[in-house]
Amino acid sequence: MQVKEIIIIGGGLAGLIAANLLGKAGKQVLVIEKKTYPFHRVCGEYISNEVREFLMQEGLFPNEFDLGDIHTFQLTSTKGKSVSMPLDMGGFGISRFALDAFLYQKAKNIGVDFLLQTQVEEVFFDQDAMKFILTLGDGRQLVCNHLIGAYGKRSKVDKFLERDFMSQRSPFIGVKYHIKTDFDHHTVALHNFEGGYCGINRVEDGIFNLCYLGSKEQLRSAGSIQQMEIDFLWQNPFLKHIWQHSEFLFEKPEVINEINFSSKKPVENHMLMVGDAAGLITPLCGNGMAIAIHTGKLAAEALIKFSRRNEIEQFYNFQWNTHFRKRLWVGRNIQRLFGAKGVSEFSVGLIKRSPFLATQIMKRTHGEMV
Numbered sequence: 469m470q471v472k473e474i475i476i477i478g479g480g481l482a483g484l485i486a487a488n489l490l491g492k493a494g495k496q497v498l499v500i501e502k503k504t505y506p507f508h509r510v511c512g513e514y515i516s517n518e519v520r521e522f523l524m525q526e527g528l529f530p531n532e533f534d535l536g537d538i539h540t541f542q543l544t545s546t547k548g549k550s551v552s553m554p555l556d557m558g559g560f561g562i563s564r565f566a567l568d569a570f571l572y573q574k575a576k577n578i579g580v581d582f583l584l585q586t587q588v589e590e591v592f593f594d595q596d597a598m599k600f601i602l603t604l605g606d607g608r609q610l611v612c613n614h615l616i617g618a619y620g621k622r623s624k625v626d627k628f629l630e631r632d633f634m635s636q637r638s639p640f641i642g643v644k645y646h647i648k649t650d651f652d653h654h655t656v657a658l659h660n661f662e663g664g665y666c667g668i669n670r671v672e673d674g675i676f677n678l679c680y681l682g683s684k685e686q687l688r689s690a691g692s693i694q695q696m697e698i699d700f701l702w703q704n705p706f707l708k709h710i711w712q713h714s715e716f717l718f719e720k721p722e723v724i725n726e727i728n729f730s731s732k733k734p735v736e737n738h739m740l741m742v743g744d745a746a747g748l749i750t751p752l753c754g755n756g757m758a759i760a761i762h763t764g765k766l767a768a769e770a771l772i773k774f775s776r777r778n779e780i781e782q783f784y785n786f787q788w789n790t791h792f793r794k795r796l797w798v799g800r801n802i803q804r805l806f807g808a809k810g811v812s813e814f815s816v817g818l819i820k821r822s823p824f825l826a827t828q829i830m831k832r833t834h835g836e837m838v
């Protein structure tokens with residue numbers, strides 16, 4: 469069987485960034501992705517500017533889309549109190565439908581191979597041969613020297629590897645729409661409702677992303693997504709207004725469940741885990757995509773700089789722990805706070821009274837590209 473040099477499982481942001489950088493460095497790369505581009509995913513689609521310069525330098529910034537800057541943050545409480553503040557770093561909005569397809573095309577152009585509509589089910593590391601053996605959904609097997617796990621929050625591979633977080637159930641659901649509405653193009657808003665929060669920001673073509681993290685329990689009690697929105701989200705007058713004065717562009721929303729923020733290991737079974745596969749930061753912080761891009765870059769760097777397996781793993785482990793462990797920890801704790809009753813009222817009051825403190829908390833969940 470022919471041995472591949474590097475296989476990347478999952479062609480989301482983390483996998484596509486790693487593929488582009490490795491491809492440019494002349495490495496032989498195969499990306500295995502279970503879907504086909506372009507496709508929608510549940511995501512707020514607000515990207516922090518911490519990755520803008522890196523994307524520009526690498527020729528991976530999606531310049532061809534009309535994106536615009538987002539530099540203001542609006543927070544509203546469950547009861548509809550509102551406060552706005554400037555965003556220290558700011559960001560931009562682009563749909564994953566457009567961005568992932570753009571990065572896929574870039575990678576293809578430099579010779580990265582893709583196996584689309586193909587799911588990896590099992591991953592085994594052969595200690596004697598020092599190679600990975602992957603089993604695909606159709607039973608085929610592939611062998612490679614190096615493996616990057618870029619398959620997102622939760623996958624069959626995690627089940628196969630019996631990763632710790634797989635035994636925990638998550639109380640959250642994620643729901644996303646694209647809408648046409650009358651909202652400021654330069655603001656990202658976070659509207660709280662009891663049990664969750666909903667973001668809105670502009671993406672390309674004058675479309676807005678409307679995405680929320682809600683509760684499975686509320687969905688169960690309401691009986692349908694639509695009823696849950698009326699019963700719970702609409703208690704915040706800002707959300708009621710959006711729902712009643714917007715054109716919804718999808719036939720039905722994109723929905724996911726099992727959104728788990730538990731800590732994970734950045735290297736698992738000798739596989740370099742990138743993006744959400746190494747740990748998901750709460751969407752509240754608005755920088756999971758920046759982290760996915762950054763970790764994809766670090767994994768590629770590890771494989772470009774070093775040839776010995778232990779050096780590759782040590783470098784990546786160290787970099788990941790230095791740059792992301794604390795950010796994810798802060799994010800987890802903010803997420804816990806936001807679930808609690810009355811906290812959104814308190815947060816709006818806090819930002820009003822002390823914008824400096826709010827900026828400091830935000831800074832703890834953001835970083836710089838290295």
Ligand SMILES: Cc1cc2nc3c(=O)[nH]c(=O)nc-3n(C[C@H](O)[C@H](O)[C@H](O)COP(=O)(O)OP(=O)(O)OC[C@H]3O[C@@H](n4cnc5c(N)ncnc54)[C@H](O)[C@@H]3O)c2cc1C
Nearest residue numbers: 478480481482502512513514588619620642743744756757
């Ligand atoms: C509700 C919500 C809102 C969010 N909003 C924002 C936001 O506004 N800004 C932000 O920066 N971040 C946001 N995030 C986080 C962000 O979406 C993720 O951090 C980011 O998408 C992670 O990228 P990734 O490449 O790790 O994973 P993904 O983008 O999930 O990509 C993983 C890929 O792997 C594929 N795959 C999975 N299993 C297999 C398999 N076994 N074989 C082959 N392929 C496989 C999947 O099809 C997928 O394409 C949000 C998250 C949620 C849940």
